[in-house]
Amino acid sequence: MKAPERIDLEQVAFEEHRIDSNTSGVSLYLRNKRLRTMTSFSAERTIVLVHGATYSSGSLYDVRLGGFSFMDYLAAQGYDVFAVDVRGYGLSTRPQAMEEDARLNPPLIGTDTGVSDFSSAVDFVLKHRGLKKVNVFAMSWGGTVAGAYTAVNSSRVRKLALLAPQWLSDKPIPIDMGGELGSYRLVPVLDTLPRWLGTAPKYAQDSLIPAGWFDQWARATLAEDPWSRDRVPDRLRATNGPIEDIRKYWRAGKPYYQPSAITVPVLLLHGEWDIDVPIEIALEYFRELRSAPYRRWVEIGEATHMALLEKNRLQVFRAITDFLSEDYRPE
Numbered sequence: 001m002k003a004p005e006r007i008d009l010e011q012v013a014f015e016e017h018r019i020d021s022n023t024s025g026v027s028l029y030l031r032n033k034r035l036r037t038m039t040s041f042s043a044e045r046t047i048v049l050v051h052g053a054t055y056s057s058g059s060l061y062d063v064r065l066g067g068f069s070f071m072d073y074l075a076a077q078g079y080d081v082f083a084v085d086v087r088g089y090g091l092s093t094r095p096q097a098m099e100e101d102a103r104l105n106p107p108l109i110g111t112d113t114g115v116s117d118f119s120s121a122v123d124f125v126l127k128h129r130g131l132k133k134v135n136v137f138a139m140s141w142g143g144t145v146a147g148a149y150t151a152v153n154s155s156r157v158r159k160l161a162l163l164a165p166q167w168l169s170d171k172p173i174p175i176d177m178g179g180e181l182g183s184y185r186l187v188p189v190l191d192t193l194p195r196w197l198g199t200a201p202k203y204a205q206d207s208l209i210p211a212g213w214f215d216q217w218a219r220a221t222l223a224e225d226p227w228s229r230d231r232v233p234d235r236l237r238a239t240n241g242p243i244e245d246i247r248k249y250w251r252a253g254k255p256y257y258q259p260s261a262i263t264v265p266v267l268l269l270h271g272e273w274d275i276d277v278p279i280e281i282a283l284e285y286f287r288e289l290r291s292a293p294y295r296r297w298v299e300i301g302e303a304t305h306m307a308l309l310e311k312n313r314l315q316v317f318r319a320i321t322d323f324l325s326e327d328y329r330p331e
Contacts, residue, residue, distance in 0.1 A: 007067065007068040007072055007073065007076045008076075009064075009067075009068065009072060011035055011036055011037070011076075012033055012034070012035065012036070012072055012075045012076065013032075013033065013034055013035065013036045013038075013075075014031070014032070014033055015031070015032040015033075016029070016030070016031055016032070017029075017030040017031075017032065017124070017128075018030075019120060019121065019124045020120065021087060021093075021116070021117055021120050022116055022120060023087075025093070026087050026092075026093045027092065027093050028084055028085060028086070028087065028092045028093070028117055028120060028121060029084070029085045029090055029091035029092045030082055030083070030084045030085075030121055030124065030125075031057065031058065031062060031071070031082070031083050032080070032081065032082050032083075033062075033071045033072060033074070033075040033081050034075050034079070034080040034081065035075055035076070035078065038078070038080060041080055041129040041130070041131065042131070043131050043132065043133040043134060043135070043158045044135075044158065044324075044325075045078055045079050045080055046079070046080045046081075046082075046125065046129060046131060046134045046135060047074060047079050047080070047081050047082070047134060047135040047136065047137055047324065048081075048082045048083075048084065048118075048121060048122055048125055048134050048135070048136055048137075049061055049071075049081065049082065049083040049084070049136075049137050049138065049142075050083070050084055050086065050114070050118050050121070050136075050138045050142040050145050050146055051083075051085065051086070051089060051090075051138075051139070051141075051142050052138075052139050052140035052141045052142045052143075053140060053141035053142075053175060053238065053239075053242035053243070054175070054187055054236075054238045055089075055221060055236075055238075056085045056089045056090025056091070056221075056224055057083035057084060057085050057089075057090060058083070058085070058090050058091070058220070058224055059090070059217070059220065059221040059224060060139065060308060060309070061083050061308070062083065063216065063217050063220040063221070063309075064216075065210070065213045065216060065217065065309060065313075066210065066213070070308055070313070070317060071083060073317050073321075074317075074320075074321070077321050077325075079321070079324070080129065082121065082125050084117065084118060084121035086109060086113065086114045086117045086118070086145070087109060087113065087117055088108055088109040088184070088237075088239040088241075089109075089238075089239070090224050091224060092117075094227075094237075095108055095109075095183075097183045097184075098183065098184055098227075098237055098239075099227070100183075101182075102182030102183045102184050102185065102186075102240075103182045104182075104183070105182065105183035106181075106183060107181045107182070107183060107184075107239070107240035107241045107243065107244040108183045108184060108239040108240060108241050109239035109241040109242070110241035110242070110244060110245050111141070111144055111145060111148065111241070111242065111245045111249075111256055113241065114141070114142075114144075114145040114241075114242070115145050115148050115149050118145050118146065118149050119149055119153070122134060122136075122149070122153075122156060126156065132155075132156070133155070133156055133157060133158040134156065134157065134158065135157070135158050135159045135160075135161070135324050136149075136150060136157050136159070136160050136161070137160075137161045137162070137163075137320060138162055138163075138165075139162070139163035139164055139165075139308070140163070140164055140165070140166065140276065140277070140305065141166060141242045143162040143163070143164065143165025143166060144165060144166045144245075144256055144257070146160065146162065147160070147162065147165055147257060147259060147262065148256060148257040150262050150264060151257045151258060151259070151261035151262050152257075152261070154262065154263045154264050157264050158264065159264055159265045159266075159267070159323065159324055160262065160264055160265070160266045160267070161266070161267040161269070161320050161323055161324070162266065162267070162268050162269065163269040163270070163271075163307065163308070163316065164269070164270055164271065164274050164276065164277040164282060164305055165268070165277070165282075165285055166246075166250055166256075166277065167250065167255075167277070167281045167282070167284055167285035167288075168250055168253055168255065168281070168284065169250055169251060169281055170251075170253075172251075173246050173250065173251065173276070174275060174276050175243065175246070175276060176243050176246050176247065176251075181240045181243055181244055182240060183239070183240060184237045184238060184239050184240055185237075185238050185240055185243075186228065186232055186235040186236070186237060186238075187235060187236045187237075187238050188234060188235055189218050189221050189222055189234060189235070189236050190218055190222075190234045191234075192218075193209075193214050196209075196214075196304065196306060197209070199273050199274070199275045199304045199305070200273045200302070200304060201273070204273075204302055207311060208302070208304070208310055208311060209309070209310055209311065210311055213309065217309055221236060222234065222236060224236075225237055258288070259285060259288035259289050260288055260289070260290050260291050261291065262289060262291060262292055263291050263292065263293070264292065264293070265292055265293050265294050265295070265296075265323075265328075266289050266292045266294075266295045266296070267295075267296050267298065267319065267320065267323040268282065268285070268286050268289070268295065268296070268297050268298070269298045269299075269300060269307070269316055269319060269320070270282045270297070270298070270299055270300065271299075271300050271303030271304050271305060271306075271307040272299060272300065272301050272302060272303055273302070273303060273304045274303070274304055274305045274307075275304075275305070276305040277305065279299075283297075293329070293330060294328065294330050296323065298315075298319045300312055300315050300316055300319075303315075303316075
């Protein structure tokens, strides 16, 4: 693979939006990046992102590692890219219960809420840009949010790209640590590196994440939750609704939605060393996409569940832009 692209960050425009959700008093944070020279907008060149169950869109998609973020890359490739934080994450409104002891309230922000908030973001983008469709990308729990949304809103989605989406599992799912669930959990961000590296073979652990990237990512991630910084340093609040839904749906053999209802082209990406969504689970999901006009599997070698933040991230980036930009129709 050639050296990473040079991205002129001065040419990337950044805007922030506060948009209404379907709940009074709840606003959603939506970040946008595009080239400053972009003056016309199209479905083909517009993409909306949503995050997973632990980290916000800013953490996963907009930390400048190696000089540029995933959002920077998409913008430099000519995309008008938006990324939303579901309520309870990042810079969106956090429920009052997240200000209290987690043991005092039930799990917050289930997948129903995630789908609703994502729908609000897509509605905003469509109206803001005068479009009828957008492209969609998500990972992990976000894959459930985006997939469920697309299954009932195919008229608003041009193409769907997913990295390691959830699916049924007859084995424990690592993100669910067991025990009683409070309203949220405290994630020890600075202590996640050993577990992250530990999902790769020992010979590859030292080179999986380029020097300095983890510390830079961790600092940016923690900065999005100043409440935790002041009370429980180096911990990030993450809602437990997605974990409750793992127990209610994915471990119980009950799909939250039917992938066979998705009727747009789908790209499924998966990392070779992903233990959160093992290859057999991803493959079962892929087989369920039987109503898509076409579907594509891309396996990223030497990558984990967090492939977007690792040395081989450009393989993911390029697979996504190739998929979105191609004008392919089955014969």
